[in-house]
Amino acid sequence: MQSLKMISLISVLVVSSCSQVKSNKTLSKDLTKANPLLQQWQGAYGGTPAFDKMNIADVKPAFDYAMRQNLAEIDAIANNPKPATFENTIVAMEKSGKLLDRASVYYGILSGNLSSPEFRKIQAELEPKFSEFSSKIQGNTKLFKRIKTVYDNSLKNPLAADQQRVVQLVYEGFAMNGAELDSNTKQKYAAINKELSGLYNSFANNILHDEENYVTFFSQQQAGGLPESFLKSAAAAATAQGKDGMYAVVNTRSSMDPFLTYADNRNLRKKVWENYYSRGDNGDEYDNNANITKILQLRKAKVNLLGYDNYAQWRLQNRMAKIPENALNLLKEVWPAAIARVHEEVADMQKIADKNNITIKPWDYRYYAEKVRKAKYDLDSNKVKQYLELENLIQALHYVAGRLFNFKFTPLAQGEVPVYHPDVKVWKVTDNTTGKLIGLWYLDPYARKGKRSGAWANSYRSHTTFEGEKTVLSSNNANYVKPAAGSKTLISWDDAETLFHEFGHALHALSSNVRYPTLNSGVRDYTEFQSQLLERWLVTDEVINRYLKHYQTGKPIPKALVAKIKKAATFNQGFATTEYLASALMDMELHLADPSNLDPDKFERETLAKLHMPKELPMRHRTPQFGHVFSGEGYATAYYGYLWADVLTADAAEAFAEAPGGF
Structure with missing residues (x-):
């Protein structure tokens, strides 16, 4: 379906004339057959992507043709001389863009799972063109006129429920993205989106650069406290980096978390923590602060063109929360209890740290929390891990x-x-x-x-x-x-x-x-x-008893250990809740603030100070690495959604528990 996908779909700058597409018909057919990214998926299971045939050299020609073909499809729909109907307008749009859909799957893998410097250069070239393409669809006046006709008619003569919902979503998607603006304003809107697409790509690639290049190596003499399973993986990671005989903490959460939990070496903990929480904030060419300021300014500018005061107001209009205040109120309701719990957790940890004359810092939180867990609940996370294969x-x-x-x-x-x-x-x-x-x-x-x-x-x-x-x-x-x-x-x-x-x-x-x-x-x-x-369902007895088995002996997890896990279920929830809420609140506050001269680092510090953020822990996602919000628009002013959904989850879980069998 193109009407909604086009808002964020990867695409290239193409020629929109149907006659030009037809004049290259033979060449286009040859390209479709020759380019693996465009070929129909073959084989069983309804056909599957030819991931084994992906080649970066095929990316640009594939998208050039896929976009050209899709624009031809859209032009045909927009210029249909027959009266607009659900079938000849909405369904026709749903059917369009198949080549683009196929090529986009490969692009997603090359950008998210197999990125390389070579591919990132292609990304930087294509992303602004993708935006230009989307703007051609969103700004197609004839197309929107037909969509609006179908929408208006559906209000008078309702369609089947699912068809009615599709029409509503298509119409709202276009209207929210400037379809009703005049020609000059549409051009301004399109120019803003083009600039944003380049900034999103730059933001994401800056983070990826810092994740790849800030690796902490350490020796056996510095490995005190770290479990054998972690060290084996860290040794393999070091070898992969060309450092045989050493250990490596790569700059990802799955590597950082266990290191900060178990490593006795405080200086190394600090280094690993700083590497992770400084991604995109190192004052070099990969620093994201300037990107953030510009993104916020452009987001406000584009929604101002649509008559909205701020980006959050525009974005939430078709979501469950409806208005920013509802999302903020939910977050702020939970905040006081969360930070109060953090203070209690820190007090428990500080009693242990005092023995070593240490004041708890962010790189100490996980380490001393684990010691408190052992003392309070006789629960060792590393022992639990032996059953999480x-x-x-x-x-x-x-x-x-x-x-x-x-x-x-x-x-x-x-x-x-x-x-x-x-x-x-x-x-x-x-x-x-x-x-x-x-x-x-x-x-x-x-x-x-x-x-x-x-x-x-x-x-x-x-x-x-x-x-x-x-x-x-x-x-x-x-x-x-x-x-x-x-x-x-x-x-x-x-x-x-x-x-x-x-x-x-x-x-x-x-x-x-x-x-x-x-x-x-x-x-x-x-x-x-x-x-x-x-x-x-991870904590249900059936799952625990069947699948939590010791990785060496195969024996099921002892009931006494399960009891400790359940007893400690809410342990350290102050930390987990506060780091999440801080990010969700920051997301909203950034988009409600005046971005004119905004300094992201300064804004982050000042906002956290106003919230009385405990100094012993950071946000889950610091602003310069907040990819949910600044590498695209998917979670912008939407990070609150995890808490919003959790409220729904609590009710639904009861329904499952009360059902026959209680699973």
């Missing part, structure tokens, strides 16, 4: 999906479908009763150079039925530290929760049952509901 947890995900959705996951043999890296594994997903194919699930679990940090889910193909039923191709991506050859992957409890969380997004895609592509998602502050709900 990745392969077992993957089986747990599949078990939960089977119980809740009647899905069956069957691993595919290596080579059965193409993958873009040997680490990627694929499962077939079927209905456990009928055997009907639902789709495929891809998992890319390990950190590597060129892969963006964090964990995320995406879909290579979404479910639709309006052109025949399409099978889903869904994926999960993580950044676990890859173990040494022959070793098993052990992850933390937090990482296990995140694994379940992201799998919730994948299940959302796999369980979709809609006719039209536009209906495959939901409003932004609802989309975290499914993922946060799924986290709750």
Whole structure:
């Protein structure tokens, strides 16, 4: 579906004339056959991406043709001489852009999972052109006139419920993005979006640069306190960096967190902490502060063209919160209790730190929190980790999906479908009763150079039925530290929760049952509901008893240890809640502030001071590395959505617990 996708879709500057497309018909057909990024997906399971044939050299020509073809499709819809109807306008738009959809899947992998300096140069060249293309669609007056006609008619003579919703979303998507502006103002709006697209790309690549280049190496003599499993992975990471005999802490959360939790060497903890929380804020050519200021200024300028006072007001109009005040009020309701709990946690930690004449600093928080956990609950996180083996947890995900959705996951043999890296594994997903194919699930679990940090889910193909039923191709991506050859992957409890969380997004895609592509998602502050709900099954007795097994002996986790885990379930929640809330509040405050002369670092310090942010911990995402908000528009003024969804999750969890069987 192009009307909504075009707002953020990757694209290139193309010629919009239908006659020009036809004059190059033979060349275009040859390119479609020759360029793997444009070719129809072949093979079983409804066809799968030819990841094994990806080549960076194919990117620019693929998008040049895909955009040219798509503009021709859009022009044909806009210039249709027949009266506008749902079928000849909305459905026609839903059908358009198939080449673009295919090429975009490869682009997403090359930018998120396999980025390289060579590809980043291509990105920098293409991103502004992508924006220009989107503006051509959004600014097509004839097209919007037809959309508005269908919308107005649907208000008088309602369509089927799903069709009515598609029409509403298409119309609102265009209206929110300047379709009703005059020609001169549309040009200004398009110019702003073009500049923003380049800034978003620069912001993301600056973070990736700092993640790749700020690596902490240490020796055996500096390894005190660190568990053997971590050291094996750190040794493998160092070897990969050309430092045999050393250990490496790569600049990702999955590596940083355990190091700060267990490392006795305080100076190294400080270095690792500073590397991680200084990403994008090192005062060099990769510093993001200037990008942030310009992004905020341009966002305000573009919504001012639409008649809105600030970006948050514009963005939240079609979300559950509706207005910024509702989101802010929810965050601020929770804030006082969260920081009060942090003060209690710090007091407990300081009693232990006092013995070493140490005042708790941010790089000490995890380390001393772990000591308090052991003292209060006799719970050692590293002992828990021995029962959190990745392969077992993957089986747990599949078990939960089977119980809740009647899905069956069957691993595919290596080579059965193409993958873009040997680490990627694929499962077939079927209905456990009928055997009907639902789709495929891809998992890319390990950190590597060129892969963006964090964990995320995406879909290579979404479910639709309006052109025949399409099978889903869904994926999960993580950044676990890859173990040494022959070793098993052990992850933390937090990482296990995140694994379940992201799998919730994948299940959302796999369980979709809609006719039209536009209906495959939901409003932004609802989309975290499914993922946060799924986290709750990690702590169920069935999952614990079946899948939390010791990685060496295979014995189930002792009941006494499970009891300690559950007893300590809310331990350190002051830290977790406060670091999240601080980021969510900062997101909103930045977009409500006057950005004219805004200094992001100064604004961050002053805002946190007004909030009485405890000095012993940082925000989860400091502003210069807040990719959710500044590497695109997806989570801008939307980071509050995790808390919003958590309120919904609490109610839904009760419904599952009270259902027959109580699972």
